[in-house]
Amino acid sequence: MTSKTVLAIDDSRTIRSLVSQTLVDAGFDVTTAVDGEDGVSxxxxxxxxxxxxxxxxxxxxxxxxIAAIRGGAANRKVPILVLTTENSPEFKDKARDLGATGWIVKPFEDRQLVDILKLVTGADNA
Structure with missing residues (x-):
């Protein structure tokens, strides 16, 4: 079985490290990016x-x-999860309108993050 690959984009080194460690421990292959430009690239x-x-x-x-990935040429249908401290309906609506798949509020629960990623990537079925 090939492990599922995840790109984690966050300007916080701590969050990148937490997300990466949580997902690697669950069997995902994780690449991190330090900001949105780095992430899109x-x-x-x-x-x-x-x-x-x-x-x-x-x-x-x-x-x-989200807009860059959804408007790009490659892999436009990839699941995109927003992981943020923001929790306003306006932010959620805007992200959903742009094409986000889901929304997780920081601080996140390790199990919740892993379960959601398994669900959206089909990792449970692999």
């Missing part, structure tokens, strides 16, 4: 099974990341 060069993005980041925010 990394996404364009590799095929990922899912993307996790923060909203508030320098250079390009999470909304820009």
């Amino acid at each position: 990394t996404f364009q060069g590799t095929r990922f099974d899912a993307v996790i993005t923060d909203i508030n980041m320098p250079k390009l925010d999470g909304f820009g990341v």
Whole structure:
């Protein structure tokens, strides 16, 4: 079985480390990016099974990341999960309208993050 690949985009080194460790322990292959620009650039060069993005980041925010991936040429249907401290209905609606698959509020529960990623990537069926 090939492990599912996840791109985690967050400007917080701590969050990148927590997400990465949690997912690697669950059998995912994780690549991290330090901001939205870095994330979109990394996404364009590799095929990922899912993307996790923060909203508030320098250079390009999470909304820009979602728009860039959904408007790009490759892998436009990839599941995109928003992992953020933001919890307003306006932010959620905007992310959903742009094409986000789901929304997880920080601090996240390890099990919840893993379960959602398994669900959206089909990792349970692999």
